[in-house]
């Protein structure tokens with residue numbers, strides 16, 4: 001990428017061939033239009049606080065439901081990502097600006113205004129920043145703790161692959177309640193789907209979080225319907241358990257625009273139920289697997305169950 005690169009280039013090389021049409025969306029994927037009063041109230045707070053959300057940037061199908069309850073997943077560090085994952089709708093290119101030091105305060109203010117029990121904070125990848133944004137995440141966690149002390153915090157981070165490994169400690173020391181980093185897909189699809197990332201680096205990152213703080217919940221997710229097979233999904237689950245990951249999410253991949261990676265197939269609700277059962281069998285504390293599952297979908301309710309499941313496992317509930 002050079003300085004002449006337009007900042008909002010959207011995967012021009014990934015145009016789908018016209019002789020290879022998309023499979024038709026099944027009924028179980030349809031969602032309600034975002035029209036509720038709660039939806040507009042959430043949107044107003046996001047605008048007033050000049051915040052970006054992954055809900056909008058990634059064109060999440062659950063926005064109508066989530067925003068009606070104030071559940072917006074704020075996306076920090078701008079809206080231009082330095083990676084070019086072929087599944088993702090977020091603009092990619094050279095970010096136009098340095099990190100905004102006032103953003104953590106605005107995020108915390110929004111969390112307070114929304115009155116959230118649990119919040120999910122995510123970000124774009126900022127490979128142009130020396131620590132990948134680790135300190136910015138830590139500042140955001142601290143700001144929320146100060147302004148909204150009753151809110152539990154889940155972070156969904158980049159992989160910090162180009163940074164000193166010690167930057168991870170900065171984030172862990174800020175003590176989020178849940179540390180999430182998505183593997184996104186099976187390793188065989190990484191070159192096509194997540195070309196700037198490395199499967200085993202991402203796994204190791206999550207394992208390292210647990211080593212740094214064994215009490216911290218770790219979470220990761222994959223999308224299915226990208227072209228993977230069942231054995232590969234089971235192998236990812238085994239790898240995640242070997243890395244001591246507590247919480248697994250599996251959802252259907254949806255193609256945001258015709259220029260993105262094509263949907264290979266729509267996985268049926270029965271297949272999702274089978275994945276969920278298998279994952280519990282492999283020892284995850286918590287599993288969410290359904291067509292519309294996303295990392296942050298029902299994250300607050302799931303966090304409550306995650307805590308309960310840990311207590312049960314420890315024989316304390």
Ligand code: SF4
Pocket residue numbers: 054055056060061062063064066067071072073294295296297298
């Ligand atoms: S599932 Fe997550 S990303 Fe999608 S609308 Fe809900 S909170 Fe936003």
